[in-house]
Amino acid sequence: MLPQEIIRRKGRAQALEAAEIQAFVRGLVDRSWTEGQVAAFAMAVCLRGMNRDECVALTQAMTDSGDRLDWSRARLNGPLLDKHSTGGVGDKVSLVLAPIVAACGGVVPMVSGRGLGHTGGTLDKLQALPGYMVTPRRTQLVRVLREAGCAIVGASSRIAPADRRLYAIRDVTATVESVPLITASILSKKLAAGLDALVMDVKLGNGAFCTESATADTLARSLVEVAVGAGLPTQALVTDMNQVLGSTAGNAVEVREAIDFLTGTARDPRLLALTLALAGRMLWLGGLASSPARGELQALQALDDGRAAERFERMVAGLGGPSRVLARGGAQLPAAPVQRVLAAPRAGVLASMDTRLLGLVVVALGGGRRRATDSVDPRVGLTRVLPVGSKVRAGDPLLRVHAANAADADAALQTLAQALAISDGPALPDPPVVRSVVGRPDRSG
Incomplete structure (x- = not known):
């Protein structure tokens, strides 16, 4: 099957056959599909979508692109x-x-x-x-x-190798x-x-x-x-x-x-x-x-x-x-040498936080990655983060920054001050579990 024909059909919002999807996954693994063809296919799927059967076929083909773990001889004591x-x-x-x-x-x-x-x-x-x-x-x-x-x-690296190549292309x-x-x-x-x-x-x-x-x-x-x-x-x-x-x-x-x-x-x-x-x-x-x-x-x-x-x-x-x-x-966990407290600028209620920004602060401190090849500093991060809805007085600690040096700590505090909002009224945080989506369990096996 020609890659360009499969791409063309998906680009026209046509449902692909399982054999066409399997051909795409084989092309991912053996690299008979070029970077450009894989990117074009990914964009066609992104814009046109897939129905349930197509997505099942893609998932199964990617699973079959590498090893499947077989636990039948492992003598494990319970369901996996x-x-x-x-x-x-x-x-x-x-x-x-x-x-x-x-x-x-x-x-x-x-x-x-x-x-x-x-x-x-x-x-x-x-x-x-x-x-x-x-x-x-x-x-x-x-x-x-x-x-x-x-x-x-x-x-x-032998688990779903097709996904490894596809994800790298999707990322860019x-x-x-x-x-x-x-x-x-x-x-x-x-x-x-x-x-x-x-x-x-x-x-x-x-x-x-x-x-x-x-x-x-x-x-x-x-x-x-x-x-x-x-x-x-x-x-x-x-x-x-x-x-x-x-x-x-x-x-x-x-x-x-x-x-x-x-x-x-x-x-x-x-x-x-x-x-x-x-x-x-x-x-x-x-x-x-x-x-x-x-x-x-x-x-x-x-x-x-x-x-x-x-x-x-x-x-x-x-x-x-x-x-x-x-x-x-006993955990022998490493500790950051510098700690700083972010204090509440006024009395009130912690009404909201920009959670993504807090995560980016951890990355900036060295505790996360901008690129997959980056190393991380296990010592740094945030502790004692107050939950949304907490009542505070002026000067109360909102969280504590753990940093590798004073300059990093000070930069983090400046950013974090913009990420936490204090208001006069009550704040009602969302429940931890918003809703469930259930499938029919099959215990016939």
Whole structure:
């Protein structure tokens, strides 16, 4: 099949056959399609869209472009469950959710990514722990999944290689925001992971990719329908990202908050509510709870009785990190040498925050990436970020900046002063879970 004919048909808004989509994916991998042809196809999809069947075919072809993880001989003790977030600021849910679900009988082989742009990356956070390996050998990964029930790692280069090339081209051709291409990119890697069920966390708000409700709903619906169409039971939650999730944003500082959350030292109510909602649906889809609500109760019990914290400690030690990560000082997390407080300019209520700008401040401090090849400083970030709706007096701390030097801290404070709005009246923040998008679970296998 000629690439130009496939591009022409999609450019005329015609539905492509599965064989045509498979030809495109083969061309991605063997490079018989040029950069220009791939870019033209991506733009045609971005402008003309894809129907459900086309998107399922694209997702499955991209999944089949590389290895599929086969767990049949691994002797794992439970259903294989996972969660994926579309990205936000201060989103450390994966760090606490994976061990909670593991403590409730699930097995969580969570393939995560690094931060890019204003959103943080789970792998960068975990690598703030000295020695933590994000690319373990297969034998080590299986051992950790048996002993801890969860392992948060990076994707092998052999998983969905078609997506790697397509994403790089999308990134420089203004086609990143195509819902069908986002759907295929996310789900091809999840299908390759050999999961039994998946829950999607689609962020909505000024700190998210989806800033409009309609966009978030469209993406959530696409993810659920295509995943279910490809045979993976999936549900999605649309969740609020109009403020930092929890009280920290950065790498080491988010790991510290996650440890405090697991041990019960401190638990942000919004982070708790979202984590339990995701855990409840994962356990229900995996057949480990009779309903999402019952799953939430089981998750809370595993959190409160310390089983989830124990699973986290086993995972970290099994992947080369500190052996006593929960003990005081046991995490060996690096600390920034300079800390500065942003004080409230007047009395009132914290009415809103520009969450994306807060994420960009973390990047400017060195805690994130402008380009995929950039390194990160795990020490820097924001802590003690007050939630929207907090009452403050003049001079009260709104947050604390952790920086590598005084100049960086001062620059961050100047920007942050513009990102937080204080008003006289009350502020009603959105709930952490805005709505759910459900697919029909299939437990027939």
